[in-house]
Amino acid sequence: MNEQVSLNERLSTDKPISVAILAMGGQGGGVLADWIVALAEEQGWMAQTTSVPGVAQRTGATIYYLEMLPARDGHAPIFSLMPTPGDVDIVLAAELMEAGRSVLRGLVTPDKTTLIASTHRSFAVGEKEKPGDGTANPVVVTDATDFAAKRIIAFDMETLATSNGSVISASMFGALAGSGALPFGKEAFEATIRAGGKGIEASLKAFNAAFECTSGKPNDAVSATPHKRLDALPETAGHPDLDRLVNRIRAEFPEQARPLLFAGVKKLTDFQDPAYAGEYLDRVAALRALDRKAGGEAKGFAFTTQAAKYVAVAMAYDDVIRVADLKVRGSRFERVRKEVGVRSDQILYMTEYMHPRMEEICGTLPKAWGLWIEKRPSLFNRLDRMVNKGRRVKTGTLFWFLSLYAVSALRKTRRGTLRHMRETEHREAWLAAATGLLATNYALAVEVLNNRRLVKGYSDTHARGLSKFDRVMSALTMLRDREDGEAWMRRLRQAALLDESGIALDGALKTVATL
Template identity: 20%
Template sequence: MRRLPYFCSGCPHNSSTKVPEGSQAQAGVGCHYMASWMDRGTGGLTQMGGEGTDWLGRGAFTRVPHVFQNMGEGTYFHSGYLAIRQAVAGGANITYKILFNDAVAMTGGQPVDGQTSVPQICTQVASEGARKVVVVTDEPQRYQGVALAAGVQVRHRRELDMVQRELREIAGVTVLVYDQTCAAEKRRRRKRKSYPDPARRVLINPEVCEGCGDCGTQSNCLSVAPLETSFGRKRQIDQSSCNKDFSCAEGFCPSFVSVLGGSLRKGTAAAPAQDPEALAAALPLPALPSLAQPFDLMIAGVGGTGVITLGALIAMAAHLEGKGISVLDFTALAQKGGSVVSHVRLADTPDRLHSVRLLPGTARTLIAADLVVGVLPDVLGVIGEGRTRVVVNTHLQTLAEFTRQPDLPYREDALLAKIEAAAGAAQVERIDANATAKALLGDAIGANMLMLGHAWQQGGVPVSLAALMRAIELNGVAVAANKRAFAAGRLTAADPQWRQTLMGDRGSVVTLNLPQSFEKLLDERVRFLTDYQDARYARRYLDTVRRVEAAERAVAPGARRPRLAEAVARSLFKLMAYKDEYEVARLHARPEFLQNLRSQFEGDFKLQFHLAPPIFEKRGADGKVLKRSFGAWMLPVFRTLAALRGLRGTPLDPFGWLAERREERALVVEYEGLVRRLLDGLTNERIGSAVAVAALPEKIRGYGHVKARGIAEYRRNLPVLLAAHDAPPPAMQPPALKTA
């Protein structure tokens, strides 16, 4: 498991670097180079201003007729324009994708060194001989009344795939200018009130979510995070990191709900007795370690979350006290969510510090703000067993691979075990700093500061409280929030019960307990299916599962858990509880969802649902059904539809005649027959292969064309697994005899 740097949440490159099926793209200098490790048919690298020159040399010697070449507008202004001129002069078949994001984002969001604009670029490349120029943007309305070169089209980013397919068929040089502001720069400007901040947030109803991952496929966004529930992995939006790109809502799924107006509910400074700063003021100050010998401290975390800031604050506090301090930051692609490690060394005087890098086994304190970074070899290497005190954040931020692997395993326990093995279990303290920061501040960005406070209260940061508070003030960023988070960290170290009280007061986004037993799993699904349809429908489900359980226990009486029965319980439930119009309406209208929504948002807000109802079906140019937005007036419609769910599957069901609904009902009957086949001749030796067959429908997820792909994959794989199950077990071979 690695912490790969990745595009920021809402980054334009999440969309702009996609290429049509069958096409290839060449990377260039800039953030967009990271598309090289995103399974996007992108590779290669050349110097700034050399984009496409390599294709001119090798294009004649390959069967690939055309390539796309990525180029940022900063590179274009610097020297990339010359690369386009050489491609035109050489007659190359190439499409330059000029990614206009209004900033030099790779190195911190500096402005482009010179004046350029989309109209200027269009005019220049057209005058140089580009055969066709197209502007693609998330806001095509901004181009109304804007003078562009003759023949230049403006298209919505939803049409990107179609536009690229058109351009790759044109011989010669074509240019696609993708215009969307850098997400990180949007965030900075919004904080300074210099960029529009749409009064809109999106969230996911986890019960409607199928966990198919299409929202991640469409958005490639790290703010679409996993949510583990007793019904499997779902999705949730990390509101703390969301940059309001909204491309996730393009996923073909009705679980997305927009909140218009209002604001995120912040952690409330409730009664004075619960104010963390007031409570922390009454705590005894820790005994800080002597600095007669250098004190080694390491901070490990994710880029962009304030890891380097923690080291800088400790350094400033030490400086204010006249102590010796050195900080060595390993940042790599830190601003893009990569691994960041800070080596911090303190002593009573500067002349006691020599090496700035921590030596193996010398760390006295490790603040592991991220589990994945915390188990890097260079981090584990500085831990000394019984010597290093570790404070570890148990919250695992979304991994880059999750955008492409919906079932990516998150092995938090295994990661924690590595840290505990290195330091000793008694030396490690766990805290979900993100959840605590959200409960207190309404934003997880305070998590690292909270961990600093926790480590300081334990005596793991040898600078005074007054010096640290002054360093926070001198930093001048979110001073009140940082002091509050630091105080909360002190409290979590001194009084763990305080955190439990805080979390109990705030609650969590979704409270769903993972099943602790087979009986609990079964009971939960029986109750759900009763609400879904009726008691008779639930009894049909229960009878089938109990029949499997009895057969399995007969052939494997000593098994601790009925594996086959559990697989059937999960898969049959998934097929029987298919999410048709009645069920989506019921789940959206549930009081629990609306209460959960109000726990996250406050103020005067309205709801907007993103649906593709069959009676209003509209298809895009690619033939796929388009989603439409509906206001809060849908809530009474949902309640009415939910009340009519008794019509489901009857001749009076207006939706039951749809091909998708007929197939869903047929799958249930087919699966019941499949279960009977698995039980026929079941033996203890065949339980493993039977489980593989029985669990296959769990991969059928999503809605519409997404679900259709899952069903097609199920039907392709089923015969293979059945053949393996039905095959006679291999005959026992006598052991090979050793010869002299």
């Protein structure tokens, strides 16, 4: 039915409160928008929400836009469907980079916008695909938002929500209530959550925690480099075999290296067993003796400290056995259940994508068997055509779970596999190259140890990393006698980490060749 309204009645100078929410899939942006609309309507206001989805979960956030006005004389206002740059009162960003994108879109302005943002990161595909550290600099975002917004409230709302058994939408709702940007009391916000009927107690806990955080110190400091925390060496590890390793670290190694050595022992015990972790300490102890002989004490035992890190990384290589072990762990199932919010009456199924090659199959076999197959190219190729194909493995089914569990049980035979033999040979060649430089170019020896960072993953990823490692190490003969050799080695490694194809490394190697 069309209502006839005069022009004077239709025009109004009332300005609605405008709210933009930027959230990715699974972050509850729709729930948050519905809460705000329900809150406004319960208080006698008129409200409207629209949404524009992103292309995908990590190629663009969904923008939820809301406008609200107090009801007047029973006439429904006409609301906008999309936010207008420079005319948004409140922006809620469910992730730090989305806060930065809201500034780029012009939604945040210094004359009127209150920006409420979570400082946690959900890394985009473009950040994850880089061989090195491809993460965007969060400090740039916080500097921009500090300048662009009239007021900013920024803290880790994701961690706060998770610690209270809820999702980020609840903590963002609490931050909105604590900001005072909407003319409604805290009790009205809480009543809206209770009316939702799902996860009420957990949502209220996260809401109240965020409300208190906003009322206290609302802004968290961010850093361009992630904080790395290493556990201090304990008095006891709770097991006789592990206690012997801990006591050995305390008695034999310099204090600078102890946190890394303890981390390495934990990693290798988890990877194999305490005896394998003992072999790791044996190897680092031999390197420490060479380090001391080369005057390492005056240099803060930098060589030993880096060896403590990267020898553990080299010994805990990613093979098929390790991958299968991680896939079937109960802790992983529990973590995924929490991440996707599985209820107690629901069954969780996970589908893994696996693409084994014959190289991985041979690597898992006893070294004699693996070498026998590799020396027969026709047999190897026929078998590769059979196994080298992508598979979707449902680890929630009995067949696939037991299959992966059986593969993970091969860790007892790992030391006799072809892959272990090759990893050991490669590790010793790398360490020999590093220790050969200690007496003549200590700094370059440390950089050679750091090159192990290039080798990671398994299957194709491992092959690409190993190729880059070999190419970077090929420059060692040109750099070993140079005073700035360590600087050039570091530049080569950084170039190798810039892109997957190695184009930057090609250019860097050509530059080194001209020195």
